[in-house]
Amino acid sequence: MPELPEVETVRRGLVPVMEGETILRAQVNRPDLRWPLPDRMAERLTGRRVLALRRRSKYVLAELDSGETLIVHLGMSGRMLVSGQQLGQFRHEHPAPQAHDHVVLDLSGGARVTFNDPRRFGAMDLWPSATLDTHWLLAGIGPEPFGNAFHEDYLVQRLRGRNTPIKAALLDQKVVAGLGNIYVCEALHRAGVSPVRKAGRLSARRAGALVPVIRATLADAIEAGGSSLRDYRQADGELGYFQHTFRVYGREGCPCVTAECGGTVRRIVQSGRSTFYCARCQR
DNA sequence: ATGTCGCCCTGGGAGC
DNA sequence: TGCTCCCAGGGCGACA
Numbered sequence: 001m002p003e004l005p006e007v008e009t010v011r012r013g014l015v016p017v018m019e020g021e022t023i024l025r026a027q028v029n030r031p032d033l034r035w036p037l038p039d040r041m042a043e044r045l046t047g048r049r050v051l052a053l054r055r056r057s058k059y060v061l062a063e064l065d066s067g068e069t070l071i072v073h074l075g076m077s078g079r080m081l082v083s084g085q086q087l088g089q090f091r092h093e094h095p096a097p098q099a100h101d102h103v104v105l106d107l108s109g110g111a112r113v114t115f116n117d118p119r120r121f122g123a124m125d126l127w128p129s130a131t132l133d134t135h136w137l138l139a140g141i142g143p144e145p146f147g148n149a150f151h152e153d154y155l156v157q158r159l160r161g162r163n164t165p166i167k168a169a170l171l172d173q174k175v176v177a178g179l180g181n182i183y184v185c186e187a188l189h190r191a192g193v194s195p196v197r198k199a200g201r202l203s204a205r206r207a208g209a210l211v212p213v214i215r216a217t218l219a220d221a222i223e224a225g226g227s228s229l230r231d232y233r234q235a236d237g238e239l240g241y242f243q244h245t246f247r248v249y250g251r252e253g254c255p256c257v258t259a260e261c262g263g264t265v266r267r268i269v270q271s272g273r274s275t276f277y278c279a280r281c282q283r
Numbered sequence: 284a285t286g287t288c289g290c291c292c293t294g295g296g297a298g299c
Numbered sequence: 300t301g302c303t304c305c306c307a308g309g310g311c312g313a314c315a
Contacts, residue, residue, distance in 0.1 A: 003308060034291065034310090058309080076309055077293075100293085119292045121309060137310095164286060173310080180308050249308090271287060274306085 002058055002074035004145070004178030005218055009225030010080050011055045017085050017111035018062065022049045027104040033117060034075060037103075038126040044068065045105065045126075057141050057177035061132070069129040071137065075121025085111040142174045145214055150176055152208030159199040159207050166202060167195035167270050170214075179214065182249045185276045187217040189248045189258075194282040195275045196268070248276040256281060 002010070026045035031037060038044065048064040055061065060080070062070040074080070083094045086109075094112050097104075103115040103124065115122070127135045142158075143149035158175050159166070169175055170184045179187070188195050191213040193206060247257050252267040256278035263280030 006308075073309080075292090076307065117292095118294065119307090121292065162285080168286080171309095182308055272289085273308095 002076070002078060003180035003183050003221075004055075004058060005183070005221035005225050007058045007060060007074065007178070008055055008222050010074070011053055011060050013082060014060070014080060014113065015053050017082055017107055017109055018050045018105075018113065019053050020050065021111075022047065022108040023105050024108055025104075025106040029102050029104070033102060033120050034073075034123045035125075037124055041103075041124070041126065045070065050107075056138060057144070057173060058180070059138065063129050067129055068126045069132050071123075071125045071127060071132075071135060072115070073123040073137070075117060075119060075123065077119040078115065078117040078122035081114040081116055083112045083114070085109070140174055141177045142172075144177050145179070145218055150211065152211045155211050156204045156207045159202060162199040164199055165195060165270055166193060166197050166199045167275055169199035170210075171273075176214065178218070181273055181275075182246070183214075183217055183221060185249045186221075186247055187214045189277060189282060190217055192258075192282055194279070195270065195277050197283075248278065251276060 023045050024047075026042040028037060028042045044066065045064070048066050048068075051063045051065055053060065053062055058073060060072040060074075062072070064070060072078075072080075081095075083092055085092060091110065098114075098116060100118045100120075101114050101116050102120075102122075105113045105115075107113065115124070123137070125135065125137070132138060143154065155176070159169055162169055164172075167184055167188065170179050170187070171181065173179075185195065187210065191206070191210050193202065193210065199207075248265050251265045254265050256263040256265055258278065258281045261278060261281040263278040265276055265278055268275050268277075
């Protein structure tokens with residue numbers, strides 16, 4: 001689930017139950033996820049107030065009143081399940097613990113946030129907030145797609161001379177933060193750019209034009225995620241926000257949705273990962 | 284520096 | 300029903 005729009009959706013879902021609240025209890029059920037969890041993680045979280053919830057790329061960042069920030073990455077299968085929140089006059093019960101519930105946080109507002117991650121590609125760490133940018137997971141990440149540093153001249157410059165397919169270049173988190181396999185495929189289709197085209201062989205005009213298309217693709221996805229945020233709250237934290245209408249992703253063999261195109265969506269493999277695109281209208 | 288590949292894990296679905 | 304194989308939205312580190 002977790003590319004930038006999904007992580008942003010998760011963040012927005014967590015804000016009302018975490019921001020300004022105190023972590024009354026932290027339960028850490030194993031010593032590691034993808035990497036070792038920080039030393040004494042439960043103690044360093046317990047009693048801390050969450051000052052702000054932010055997002056950087058695909059990371060959720062919980063700034064604590066201890067001067068540390070909890071860094072969370074959802075990997076491929078990570079979930080942040082919310083239970084026990086107040087809904088009108090009702091308060092949901094906490095569900096029974098599930099397999100792969102690795103970290104459980106009980107907040108002062110009554111909510112419980114459970115990090116569940118079957119594949120354990122996720123990660124958590126605690127790091128001084130003042131030097132968050134220097135954390136090894138965050139240090140090399142490129143500009144936020146909605147930030148001022150991500151603009152047409154930047155992207156043109158960044159792609160110049162690169163011999164890798166544009167698909168791989170946009171997947172590279174050093175080029176732009178937060179894009180994953182789905183939204184790269186979707187953005188390239190919207191832009192009419194072939195995923196196999198070498199990044200450096202895209203005209204400056206077409207390379208620059210990717211910037212607003214990437215933003216629009218992500219913004220639409222966030223909006224779609226936001227619309228199902230209500231389900232997320234109602235349904236005991238069950239994360240079910242994928243009513244997105246993908247134009248190419250997962251649509252191998254289906255007709256291209258571009259008006260008057262008439263092409264068929266193909267699936268190919270690039271650097272070991274599926275790419276979906278229409279060879280007729282993506283050039 | 285740049286680009287590709289293997290790998291860390293588990294679960295779900297397709298096919299037999 | 301049960302097995303095997305393939306696939307999965309990430310990203311690091313090793314290699315050419």
